Amino acid sequence: MYFYRSLVVLPQMPAELDQLVEIAKNLWWSWEPEADQLFRWLDEELWESLGRNPCAFVLSLSQERLAEAAANPDYLDLYQDFVKRFKQYNSRPGWYEKQYPEWKDFSIAYLSAEFGIHESLPIYSGGLGILAGDHLKAASDLGVPLVAVGLLYKSGYFSQIIKPDGGQEAYYPRLNFRQMPVCPLSRPDGSEVRVEVELPGRTIGLRVWECRIGRVRLYLLDADTSHNSASDRLLTGSLYGGDQEMRLTQEILLGIGGVKALRVLGINPTVWHVNEGHAAFSIIERLRELVNQGLDIDTAREVIRASTIFTTHTPVPAGHDVFSPELLLPYFGDTNHKLGLDRDAFINLAYDTQRKAFNMSLLALKHSTFTNAVSKLHGETTRGMFQVFYPEVPVEEIPITTLTNGVHIETWLAREWVPYFTRLVGESWRTPDSNPEAWARIAQMPAADIWETRKKLKAKMLAKVRESLLNQRQRYYASPSQQEEIESYLPSDTLTVVFSRRFATYKRAYLLFTDRERLSRMINDPEWPIQFIFAGKAHPADYEAQGLISQVYQYSQQQEFRGKIVFVEDLNMEMAKYLVQGADLWLNTPRRPLEACGTSGQKAVLNGAIHLSTLDGWWAEAYNGENGYSIGKGDVFENEEQQDYYDSLALYNTLEDVIIPAYYRRNHGLPHDWISRIRHGWRSVPPMFNTGRMVREYTDRFYVPLMRRHESLVADNFNIARRIKDYKNLIIHNWNAVQITRLIVEEPKETRAGEHLQISAAVTLGTLLPQDVMVDVVLSDSFGRLLENVPKVAMTMVAAEGPHDYLFSALVPLTQGTFGFTVRVRPSSPDFMHWLELPLVKWAPEF
Numbered sequence: 126m127y128f129y130r131s132l133v134v135l136p137q138m139p140a141e142l143d144q145l146v147e148i149a150k151n152l153w154w155s156w157e158p159e160a161d162q163l164f165r166w167l168d169e170e171l172w173e174s175l176g177r178n179p180c181a182f183v184l185s186l187s188q189e190r191l192a193e194a195a196a197n198p199d200y201l202d203l204y205q206d207f208v209k210r211f212k213q214y215n216s217r218p219g220w221y222e223k224q225y226p227e228w229k230d231f232s233i234a235y236l237s238a239e240f241g242i243h244e245s246l247p248i249y250s251g252g253l254g255i256l257a258g259d260h261l262k263a264a265s266d267l268g269v270p271l272v273a274v275g276l277l278y279k280s281g282y283f284s285q286i287i288k289p290d291g292g293q294e295a296y297y298p299r300l301n302f303r304q305m306p307v308c309p310l311s312r313p314d315g316s317e318v319r320v321e322v323e324l325p326g327r328t329i330g331l332r333v334w335e336c337r338i339g340r341v342r343l344y345l346l347d348a349d350t351s352h353n354s355a356s357d358r359l360l361t362g363s364l365y366g367g368d369q370e371m372r373l374t375q376e377i378l379l380g381i382g383g384v385k386a387l388r389v390l391g392i393n394p395t396v397w398h399v400n401e402g403h404a405a406f407s408i409i410e411r412l413r414e415l416v417n418q419g420l421d422i423d424t425a426r427e428v429i430r431a432s433t434i435f436t437t438h439t440p441v442p443a444g445h446d447v448f449s450p451e452l453l454l455p456y457f458g459d460t461n462h463k464l465g466l467d468r469d470a471f472i473n474l475a476y477d478t479q480r481k482a483f484n485m486s487l488l489a490l491k492h493s494t495f496t497n498a499v500s501k502l503h504g505e506t507t508r509g510m511f512q513v514f515y516p517e518v519p520v521e522e523i524p525i526t527t528l529t530n531g532v533h534i535e536t537w538l539a540r541e542w543v544p545y546f547t548r549l550v551g552e553s554w555r556t557p558d559s560n561p562e563a564w565a566r567i568a569q570m571p572a573a574d575i576w577e578t579r580k581k582l583k584a585k586m587l588a589k590v591r592e593s594l595l596n597q598r599q600r601y602y603a604s605p606s607q608q609e610e611i612e613s614y615l616p617s618d619t620l621t622v623v624f625s626r627r628f629a630t631y632k633r634a635y636l637l638f639t640d641r642e643r644l645s646r647m648i649n650d651p652e653w654p655i656q657f658i659f660a661g662k663a664h665p666a667d668y669e670a671q672g673l674i675s676q677v678y679q680y681s682q683q684q685e686f687r688g689k690i691v692f693v694e695d696l697n698m699e700m701a702k703y704l705v706q707g708a709d710l711w712l713n714t715p716r717r718p719l720e721a722c723g724t725s726g727q728k729a730v731l732n733g734a735i736h737l738s739t740l741d742g743w744w745a746e747a748y749n750g751e752n753g754y755s756i757g758k759g760d761v762f763e764n765e766e767q768q769d770y771y772d773s774l775a776l777y778n779t780l781e782d783v784i785i786p787a788y789y790r791r792n793h794g795l796p797h798d799w800i801s802r803i804r805h806g807w808r809s810v811p812p813m814f815n816t817g818r819m820v821r822e823y824t825d826r827f828y829v830p831l832m833r834r835h836e837s838l839v840a841d842n843f844n845i846a847r848r849i850k851d852y853k854n855l856i857i858h859n860w861n862a863v864q865i866t867r868l869i870v871e872e873p874k875e876t877r878a879g880e881h882l883q884i885s886a887a888v889t890l891g892t893l894l895p896q897d898v899m900v901d902v903v904l905s906d907s908f909g910r911l912l913e914n915v916p917k918v919a920m921t922m923v924a925a926e927g928p929h930d931y932l933f934s935a936l937v938p939l940t941q942g943t944f945g946f947t948v949r950v951r952p953s954s955p956d957f958m959h960w961l962e963l964p965l966v967k968w969a970p971e972f
């Protein structure tokens with residue numbers, strides 16, 4: 126039968142429980158420890174059968190059950206207490222309001238292709254999305270005025286089935302948005318809010334859904350409306366589905382539609398946070414708006430730069446989206462025209478000469494004041510990767526900074542810890558103010574309490590995993606004995622290792638299987654056995670990663686590994702919580718330096734798991750020798766096979782000689798060495814790697830400075846923006862003439878520490894004036910690497926030697942050691958936020 130339309134009919138809410146629907150629609154419940162109790166009480170069976178999704182749940186509650194609850198004083202107490210805390214949460218002044226009262230009426234837009242907030246809103250594929258979700262939760266906790274924009278995918282990301290041969294089957298459920306924590310927005314007259322985006326030959330209408338995450342609003346765009354053609358309705362069909370053109374279209378809907386949606390809603394953010402290149406087309410739309418207001422394109426670009434921050438998450442070039450001009454231009458024909466750019470100039474906004482295409486990350490990079498990578502090591506990798514875009518700049522100075530990711534503590538911490546933590550430190554373990562003193566005290570929890578709780582969490586996880594394995598088996602008509610067999614799987618006193626994340630080749634799920642016999646000996650050790658749980662989806666177009674899944678699955682079916690290595694299908698946030706909370710050992714094996722950050726280990730350590738990983742991503746900066754274990758010493762080999770081989774040796778050796786004994790050696794039933802590592806983990810990981818710290822840093826380092834920057838640039842009819850534009854144009858057009866023609870170095874008689882070196886440079890500036898540039902002496906070590914923390918010595922103009930020639934000079938203090946030095950000229954303007962805003966440098970040639 127064809128439905129003309131579907132209707133959602135809510136039960137009549139008793140007056141006593143009139144806030145229940147509103148509570149269900151605000152994802153605050155997803156991290157509030159008491160929420161489960163609030164809903165479960167009403168109908169436990171229904172609650173579980175609907176996957177603990179409050180939105181679907183309140184729709185399905187029976188009228189009788191509601192009436193009963195409304196008459197029950199115990200339930201009403203629970204309910205009223207919850208409502209009170211919900212109201213308090215929403216109304217109490219947050220950190221931001223106290224810290225930045227003068228900026229409280231400004232807002233920040235956060236754009237991302239995926240958001241992982243709760244499993245009932247499956248619009249995430251992995252770490253990137255979950256990070257975005259955790260970012261919104263912490264912004265809400267801190268009162269940071271963030272509004273977020275994304276897409277609402279009809280089938281979300283795919284669901285995963287593992288077939289009996291180990292093959293991954295992707296299926297795309299049609300989600301019922303009415304049962305999800307999202308509401309369609311309508312205008313006061315009842316008509317739906319709609320955003321229009323031009324595509325070649327047609328206009329797409331997008332519906333806007335609102336998702337509430339505490340105090341933060343996330344607006345999700347949806348093309349599945351009757352205004353669009355059947356094929357266009359599929360444009361928001363699934364996350365990262367389809368071909369290159371689908372990808373391009375989705376990014377247009379996100380970037381361009383995202384800006385338009387905020388405008389339609391009357392929201393005018395000052396700062397724009399582009400989370401990964403997917404959302405970078407927002408820059409084009411914002412440029413178009415400014416040009417439409419009468420600004421010239423170059424000044425508009427200055428304004429955009431002054432208000433944009435870009436976070437990049439991908440350490441390999443192939444991970445950055447590029448579109449060929451042939452594919453791209455038909456989509457933007459109209460826009461180039463509106464921007465007053467010809468086709469070449471349009472493509473040049475982000476033309477990547479290496480990949481010969483329009484590069485989304487480059488678009489964002491060139492139009493942001495701040496670009497950040499997501500761990501220190503990733504910062505280094507990214508500066509190296511983007512060096513092609515800064516040919517004259519030493520890699521150390523490339524203006525890509527680092528802000529390391531964290532996790533939202535309440536989301537990932539098992540409820541079982543809450544009474545202990547609260548008793549020890551009150552509320553200060555929570556995301557907004559999670560601090561080192563609190564965690565130092567938590568680390569002093571009695572060993573017996575730690576171990577008891579760990580055992581409970583592990584048992585819960587193992588039960589959940591067995592349940593999932595059973596479901597999987599039942600799908601394929603397993604016999605009763607095959608079903609029963611599962612009960613003997615994964616005994617709870619065996620050291621349990623979890624590997625759970627997106628399957629991508631660089632994460633090397635295969636590393637563990639390098640030496641099968643050695644693995645088998647460890648697993649089947651009669652005294653000190655070890656067992657493994659694997660979980661994760663591979664992108665449907667990534668056949669290599671799917672091959673890894675079937676390989677792992679097939680191992681899990683072999684006699685020697687049966688019930689001791691298992692693969693759990695369809696990893697989502699719910700299963701992820703069980704796993705990070707219940708694992709003894711959390712395993713990660715990325716090939717350094719390809720893990721941008723990784724966050725799953727942070728969730729696991731928070732819950733008292735021990736982390737074992739190569740020194741990559743966040744672990745390279747967090748590992749201190751006592752708070753977990755490393756695989757190898759962070760060496761990078763020329764050749765992947767060699768690296769795999771050495772890393773696998775390190776993995777086996779550490780497991781056999783260090784980890785397994787630490788787990789099984791007991792004193793009065795307690796593994797003291799193990800628990801000591803849990804304590805070190807608590808002391809060092811959650812106080813730093815949490816999204817409270819992370820969002821505060823984003824605010825202090827980027828959001829608020831950009832608010833200031835933007836406001837000063839646009840004041841007086843864009844006065845400073847125009848001045849910067851004029852200055853840059855002047856420099857760009859005259860830079861060719863700039864040259865260092867001579868260096869004069871006067872060494873002291875003896876080059877000893879404390880003496881000075883007199884360096885002078887003759888510089889030709891063409892039509893530029895000495896005040897347009899900065900000339901400095903730059904010091905490097907004997908390998909030509911810039912010295913860290915060595916001040917560059919600015920030279921002063923001492924004489925004009927001709928109409929265009931000047932002599933600059935400086936005294937350079939000498940410190941002990943071997944070093945190199947040279948002189949360079951660079952643009953300099955008091956209006957710049959950092960000197961590389963115009964990345965032009967002229968170095969002294971070899972004389």
Ligand SMILES: *Cc1c(COP(=O)(O)O)cnc(C)c1O
Binds near residue numbers: 251253625722728
């Ligand atoms: C945290 C999380 C990730 C991130 O995993 P990493 O390997 O640490 O990057 C991926 N998937 C899910 C479901 C998660 O919860």
